[in-house]
Amino acid sequence: MYEDKELQEYRDLLKTPDHFEEGFDWKTFVGAIFIGFLMMPGSMYLQLVIGTGIGPAARWVTIILFAELAKRSYSQLKQQEIFLLYYMAGAALATPFQGLLWNQYLVQSDAARMLGLTEFIPTWVAPAPDSASLVERTFFHRDWLIPILLLVGTQIIQRIDQFGLGYVFYRITSDVEKLPFPMAPVAALGTMALAESTEDKAKSWKWRIFSIGGVIGLIFGGIYVLLPTVSGLFLMEPIRLIPIPWVELTGHTEEMLPAVATGIQFDLGLVFIGMVLPFWAVMGGLVGLVITFIANPILYQHGILNRWHPGMGTVDTVFANNFDFYLSFGIGLGLAIALIGVWHVIRSFGQGGASQRGTLKDLFRPPPGRGDFNFWIGVGIYVFSTVSYVILCVWLVPNFPVAFFLAYGFIYTPVVSYITARMEGIAGQFVSLPLVREASFIAGAKYFGYQGIEIWYAPIPIHNYGEATVKFREIELTGTSIRGIIKSEIVVFPVVMVASLLFSQFIWRLAPIPSSAYPYAQELWHLQALNTLLMQTSTLEGNSLFYQALNWVYVLGGIGLGVVTYGVLTLFGLPIMLVYGMVRGLGQSTPHGLILEVVGALLGRYFFLKRYGAMWRQYAPVLLAGFSCGMGLTGMFAMGVTLILKSLGRLAY
16 A cells, blocks of 8 residues: 655654653652642633633743753753653643632523523532522532542543553554654654753754744734734724634625635644645645535535525534534544544554554563553553543433443544544544534433433543544653653642642632623623533433434445545555545634645745755744744733733722
C-alpha cells in the first residue's frame, strides 16, 4: 500500500531523544503553587465576568516568568522543567469546583421552575433550593458534603484514568504504527524555544522564531482583540477593524447555494495552523467543503435538508443541516475511519518487520529511560476506572439499564478513542461523534422505561482518550520522563482541589452568581440553563427531537462513502490523509476558518518550504507557538484593562 511521504516528514520533524529526565524538582513544585493560587482565581473570575478564561496564555506567561526568575538567580530552567510547568499550568486551570457554582444556580434557576424540573435535580448534584447553604452562599455546609465528595472522587478517578486507555493507544499509534502526530511538536518545540532563551547557544534559532511569532501575535492581537475591547469602554460602539468571529455571507449566497453556510473568518492564527498541519489533510478538508457546497443544494431540493429556510445565518444553517443529515452521516464517516484504523492495526501487526512500522513486540519493549510502565498496567487502569464509573452510576441512577453503562465504557469509549487517536496521529484532528450520549439517554427512556433526569448528571463512562496520545507524544519529544509527569500529577492535584474550592467559595461570597457583579453569567446563564434543561425533559417524556435526528440510512451512507473513498485513494496511490481531512470538511462545523487554513498550507508548501527547505517543518510549529503566546498576552492585557476600568467606574459611585 502507498504510504504518504509527508507522514514520515512529520514523524521526523523532531527526533525522538534518547535521553530522558524527570524534570520534577522544587522549581516545578513552586510552579504548581503559583499556578494554583495566582493564575487560577483570575481565570475563574474572568470566566464569570466576560466568558473567557486566561486560556493558553497562562502556560506561556508562567514559563516566561519562571525562566526570567531563574536567569536573575544565575540559574536556568532545564527543558524538562519548562515542559512540566507547561503541563501543570494546563492541569491547574481545570477549576473543577466551578462546576458546583453552576449547579447551585441550576437548582435555584427560573428555568428549572419554568420547566418543572427543580424537584427532579438530585441532591448529590446540589442541595435543595431551600437549603441554608444556598442562602448563606457557602460550600462549607453539610448539605454540600455528598456533591463535594462525589466531585473529588470522580476527579481522582479521572486523573488516574488518563494513564489508562490514552497511554495504551499512545503505545499503539506512536510506538507500533509510527504515526506523525503533527500537532505534538507545537508544544514541544515551543517549550524548547523558551528553554533556549535562557542559554546563549549558537543554535538558538527556536527562540528567534518564537519571538517573531510572538511579535506577530501581539500586533494582530492588538488589532483583533485589544482595540475593540478598549474602544468599547469609552465609545458607544467598539471599533472593529476585523470582524469577529467572521464575515457572514450566507444571506448573500442563499439563492445560489441554498442550505450552505458561507462566510470567512479572518483569524490570522488559522494561517499558522494551516502551515503546521499536513498539507493533504488540509486539502482533504477543502475537498470535503467543496463536496458540501455541491451536495447541500441537491439535498435541499430533494427535501432531505428540510429544516433550512432562507434567512438563516451560519449557526442556524449548520445546526439545521446537522439535524437533518450530517449528524447521522458524520457518525457513519467516523465509523468508517474506525474500520480503516482497525484494518491498519491488523495489517501493521501482520507485517512484522515492515520499515517505518514497529511490531507487536514494541508494546512490551518501550524505549529505555522514557519512564514507561508495563502495557498491561495501562489496560488494568482503564478497566479499573471504567468499572469504578459503572459502580458509581449504578449507585446514583439505579433504574437506568446497566447494559448502557457497560456499552459506554467497554465498546463506545475504546472505539471513539481509537478513531481520535488515529485522527490526531495522522491529521492533528480531534473527533467527536455528536449526540451519542444524548441519544442513548433518550433511547433508555423510550425503550427501557427509564424516567428521570439523574442520568444527565451521572459520571457515565463515555470518554475520548484519543487526545491523550498527543500529550504523551509531547512528553516524549521534550525528553521528559513519564515518571516526572506522574509526580507532577500527584503534587498538582491537591493544589488544584484546594485552590479551586477556596476561590470558588470566595467568588460566590462576594456576590450571588449570577448577578450584576458577574455580567457574563448574568446575561447568558439563563439561556444556557433553558437549553440544558429542555434537553433533559426528553427523558421524562420518553421522546425527543434529538432522537428523531438519527437516521440509520444516512449512517450507512457515511460508512460506505468513507470506506469506498479510502479504497479508491489506496488503489491509485493517492495520499490517505485526504480521507481524514474530508471528514472535517463535510459539513460538520462552521467552515469559515478552513479558507485561511488552506492559504496557510499553500504558503507553507509552495513558498516557505521552497525558501527554507526541510527546516521549515521545524520553523512552523515554533512560529505558531509564539503567535499563540502573543495573542494570549494581548488577550490577558485586554481583560485586565477592562476589569480595572470597570472597577474604577463602580468605585466612582
